[in-house]
Amino acid sequence: MQHPPHPARFLREIHLLMTQMTRIRTLRRAVPAAVSTLAAPLCCLAFIHALCAAPERPPNILFIFTDDHCEQAISAYGSKRMQTPHMDRIAAEGMRFTRCYVTNSICGPSRACIQTGKYSHLNGFYRNGDNFDGSQQTFPKLLRKAGYQTAIIGKWHLKSTPRGYDHYDVLIGQGPYNDPPMLTGGIDGKPARTKNQGYTTDVITDKALAWLKDRRKPGKPFLLMYQHKAPHRHWVPHEKYQNWLDDVDLPEPATLWDDYQGRTAPASRQTMTIRRHLGKRDLKLDMGGNYAEKNKAFREALSGMSEKEVVRWKYQRYVKDYLRCVRSVDDGIGRILEYLDQSGLAGDTVVVYTSDQGWYLGEHGWFDKRWMYEESLKTPLLVRWPGVAKPGAVNGDIVSNVDFAATFLDIAGAPVPAGMQGRSIVPILKGRTPADWRRSFYYHYYEFPGSHSVARHYGVTTGRHKLIHFYGPSHIKGETYDLWELFDLEKDPNELRSVYDHPAYAKIQDKLHKELQRLRKELKVPGDARKPHPKAAKKVSALNS
Numbered sequence: 001m002q003h004p005p006h007p008a009r010f011l012r013e014i015h016l017l018m019t020q021m022t023r024i025r026t027l028r029r030a031v032p033a034a035v036s037t038l039a040a041p042l043c044c045l046a047f048i049h050a051l052c053a054a055p056e057r058p059p060n061i062l063f064i065f066t067d068d069h070c071e072q073a074i075s076a077y078g079s080k081r082m083q084t085p086h087m088d089r090i091a092a093e094g095m096r097f098t099r100c101y102v103t104n105s106i107c108g109p110s111r112a113c114i115q116t117g118k119y120s121h122l123n124g125f126y127r128n129g130d131n132f133d134g135s136q137q138t139f140p141k142l143l144r145k146a147g148y149q150t151a152i153i154g155k156w157h158l159k160s161t162p163r164g165y166d167h168y169d170v171l172i173g174q175g176p177y178n179d180p181p182m183l184t185g186g187i188d189g190k191p192a193r194t195k196n197q198g199y200t201t202d203v204i205t206d207k208a209l210a211w212l213k214d215r216r217k218p219g220k221p222f223l224l225m226y227q228h229k230a231p232h233r234h235w236v237p238h239e240k241y242q243n244w245l246d247d248v249d250l251p252e253p254a255t256l257w258d259d260y261q262g263r264t265a266p267a268s269r270q271t272m273t274i275r276r277h278l279g280k281r282d283l284k285l286d287m288g289g290n291y292a293e294k295n296k297a298f299r300e301a302l303s304g305m306s307e308k309e310v311v312r313w314k315y316q317r318y319v320k321d322y323l324r325c326v327r328s329v330d331d332g333i334g335r336i337l338e339y340l341d342q343s344g345l346a347g348d349t350v351v352v353y354t355s356d357q358g359w360y361l362g363e364h365g366w367f368d369k370r371w372m373y374e375e376s377l378k379t380p381l382l383v384r385w386p387g388v389a390k391p392g393a394v395n396g397d398i399v400s401n402v403d404f405a406a407t408f409l410d411i412a413g414a415p416v417p418a419g420m421q422g423r424s425i426v427p428i429l430k431g432r433t434p435a436d437w438r439r440s441f442y443y444h445y446y447e448f449p450g451s452h453s454v455a456r457h458y459g460v461t462t463g464r465h466k467l468i469h470f471y472g473p474s475h476i477k478g479e480t481y482d483l484w485e486l487f488d489l490e491k492d493p494n495e496l497r498s499v500y501d502h503p504a505y506a507k508i509q510d511k512l513h514k515e516l517q518r519l520r521k522e523l524k525v526p527g528d529a530r531k532p533h534p535k536a537a538k539k540v541s542a543l544n545s
């Protein structure tokens with residue numbers, strides 16, 4: 001695959017040419033003048049010929065990945081709650097996607113989907129706690145085979161040891177917000193456990209920078225997966241930001257006071273509300289230091305506060321801590337982008353910013369993810385590719401985390417295996433969306449019973465209409481769900497009123513049912529997908545015993 005030459009590459013080639021000339025001058029001093037007079041131009045010509053004949057080297061890939069970071073907390077997406085200047089820079093210098101959907105909105109399954117380019121039912125990782133089968137085909141393994149130096153630094157969260165990486169340095173499980181122990185290793189040998197001091201977001205950034213500076217092999221293109229824990233629960237900010245935003249009253253989302261009417265039962269039976277389900281640890285009510293005075297003031301005022309005022313206080317505390325964690329991530333991205341500039345790597349490096357899924361920052365009164373509703377179905381996606389993606393471009397095509405593997409292989413000029421279910425977004429980055437690009441998307445969530453009690457569901461969205469089916473065990477012992485919701489995202493963007501079985505939507509409903517069946521067949525969703533996953537089945541039987 002050919003890419004236009006970039007100024008940074010041109011400068012590097014000039015630098016190489018100058019180095020060659022220096023070598024020739026040295027040579028001239030060592031050999032008789034008559035020979036060197038001939039040698040110099042011949043060497044030059046040979047070098048220039050070799051340069052012209054050499055195949056274009058594919059670009060480096062810097063994959064910046066966060067955990068639970070939603071569009072509502074990125075100013076490039078119009079956040080009214082915070083500024084993210086460095087993420088915005090990637091958007092301004094590249095393409096911003098407004099419809100990047102995830103296949104299964106939860107941490108581990110999203111990572112497994114990205115590794116394999118396959119949905120959960122084919123990569124075997126359905127829910128957090130599953131163990132990723134690292135023997136299967138993954139895109140880092142294929143990139144390595146294609147000549148890339150591969151590294152992952154930060155949160156891995158797939159339980160099994162990372163495979164396909166020349167270097168890995170990863171958090172153990174979720175990892176803490178401070179002083180994280182980590183596992184480090186490479187292609188061969190057993191991982192070593194290391195102790196690390198500092199704020200985890202900074203530790204990960206420091207390690208990513210150190211890898212770029214000291215371990216990167218200049219002779220090879222690289223894949224660096226720079227993956228943060230933040231802003232995952234329990235949202236512990238860096239000490240220096242713990243009082244930032246104290247003097248601000250954050251705006252509340254329109255659906256903070258959602259009463260869950262207009263939808264089927266699961267929406268009201270979850271356990272992820274700001275009102276009832278945030279604990280002391282989430283709200284930092286057990287923290288001293290910068291929180292001591294603030295907590296004291298809250299406790300003193302509590303007896304005089306209405307229930308609504310308490311919810312408002314929780315909302316402000318929770319969202320501010322989340323945003324404070326994002327601020328450190330944005331700082332880290334700034335440092336990495338600056339290094340790419342200084343080192344001359346920027347022109348030859350595709351920078352991708354995304355998260356494992358979206359998140360509720362108080363929308364529907366919630367925190368957490370999991371649902372096929374918009375805030376958690378979507379994930380941010382920003383791609384800077386100098387000379388290829390038009391700066392400041394905004395794209396509304398339906399793309400997905402299932403497309404990332406194929407995209408990275410395409411960027412590398414490597415073949416995309418037929419078994420991958422995603423598709424390369426490289427044509428879209430070039431501003432040429434293929435005529436047969438997908439116009440609908442399949443989603444499937446499995447983790448019930450599980451954290452936050454979100455019922456199992458699957459569905460289809462076209463970006464305009466969305467059909468959801470809740471199935472499997474109910475929240476009520478011995479009962480099962482078989483419930484449908486249909487949303488008109490243009491008329492009801494907040495998804496407050498299902499129009500399923502509404503006569504005005506009969507045709508659309510019928511069309512979506514057919515499309516859902518078509519996608520399930522195309523994506524090879526097993527006919528028994530309605531049966532619980534073995535692990536879930538065990539928990540279900542425990543719940544019902």
Ligand SMILES: [Ca+2]
Nearest residue numbers: 067068107356
């Ligand atoms: Ca996550």
